[in-house]
Amino acid sequence: MxxxxxxxxxxxxxxxxxxxxxxxxxxxxxxxxxxxxxxxxxxxxxxxxxxxxxxxxxxxxxxxxxxxxxxxxxxxxxxxxxxxxxxxxxxxxxxxxxxxxxxxxxxxxxxxxxxxVDRILRLTREESLLDRQAANRVVMRGLAHEIKNPLGGLRGAAQLLERELASAELKEYTRVIIHEADRLRNLVDRMMGPHQPPRKRHINVHEVLEHVRLLVLAEVPAGLTIERDYDPSLPEVHADSEQLIQAVLNVVRNSVEALEGKGTIRLRTRVERGFTIGGHRHRLVLRAEIEDDGPGVPPDLLEHIFYPMVTGRAHGSGLGLSIAQDIVTKHGGLIECASRPGRTVFMLYLPLENGHG
Incomplete structure (x- = not known):
């Protein structure tokens, strides 16, 4: 029947x-x-x-x-x-x-x-982005291995040489070698993102955003404003609180640097229904937005800003957004960016199904 x-x-x-x-x-x-x-x-x-x-x-x-x-x-x-x-x-x-x-x-x-219909265009871009990021991670892991091995040998040789040197002036050169080897190793570790898998539990994403907001307000000058537009009906998300704080903090700090201490950042949360991430359709997805009214991302950088070492600023490391994307990807989510002069929005998407049907 x-x-x-x-x-x-x-x-x-x-x-x-x-x-x-x-x-x-x-x-x-x-x-x-x-x-x-x-x-x-x-x-x-x-x-x-x-x-x-x-x-x-x-x-x-x-x-x-x-x-x-x-x-x-x-x-x-x-x-x-x-x-x-x-x-x-x-x-x-x-x-x-x-x-x-x-x-x-x-x-x-x-x-x-x-x-x-712009979702169809988004899905095409997302599929390409995820494929490129997966290939990028494979290359980065291989590169990290190839860099760390000779760095360890270089550092060890400098330590042995330092023991044989009587002159304090000559020992200063070996200390420079050791310091720079350590700095390069730390840089490679940062490029690879968090080493530990996410320790997920049910958390309120607004607590994460508020923690980041207070951290940033303590760092920035008085000319910058952070506004909030939260959806109070959002269910909890299954995530690693510490890693999520790091991801959001990296994105917000990127906005702070773009504003150069003067402007407005808006933190916004909403629910998306029937949303697809990485080929999997989710019934409910959290969308957290970080919006700023800065000059915008240069068009030639927009498709590459989540890659390591890509930055539009002279003193930027180009690692913050790459690490943020890696963290969110490990949570089954995605970060996207839309930008024009006067409005740049980073959108963090995280599935809400876990524990909520």
Missing amino acids: TTVEPPQRILDNLTTAVLAVDRGLRLTAINPAGEALLEASAKKVLGHRLSELLAPQQPLLAALDEVRASRQPLTARGVILELPGNRSLTLDCTVTPLPDSGKGEGPPALLIELNQ
Whole structure:
């Protein structure tokens, strides 16, 4: 016997955002995918006009007006949707007038379906990024082995030579050799990231962000502001607290250096539904954003900033973001970056399934 899913349950499990609006363009229904897209709960948005929820002069609002006038379905592709917080999405949009809603005077109620097509582009970039990072780690492990072996021999020979030297001035040269060998070894260790696997437990990601925020505020001058925009409904994430603090701290310090002591950093948390990381689709994913209003990442560096030794600053080591990405990858997550002058956002994605269904 075949069972038929109730319509509401089907809507709730769709990855397509589905919205319904009345004749006055007030939101009357929204599914969970729609809530995730607008980053707002149904309780918060139902009853509000779409024009109150979106930035003005939106192509989506123009499409709705066209359907209201023609009473004919409309599909528009590649529609740019501007959302609060300077967020923009690329969508395929289908607008359908609801049956019987337009009888008599006045425009019809509408059903709106929104498919986020920039996710397809993101998945392609992500797959390429993860492949390159895996290959990079293999190369780095081999390189670290090849560097450490001769360094150990060099250091040992310098120590033996130092014992045979009577002159304090000559011993100073052997100390320089030993010091530089140790410095190179430490650099290689840092390039490889944390040696220990994550010791995961259920933690509140906001405690991690707050710890980092207080650390950074103690380090930076008074001209820099750190704002918070947390989603209090987030479940706990299964992660190594210390490693996650290190990853977030590296990203925030990168923003601090870009701002040169003056500007605003925003820490934001949200939930993503039906999100794919590394070919695996997760029902729920945590998205933690570190946003700054600095000059932005140079376009020629944007695709390479997570590689070791890649930096746009004269005195940067180029290791902070590489280590952060390595930590997050070991947690089954991913870091991405979107940047333009005046707005750079690093997005940390971590699966939320563990222990939460």
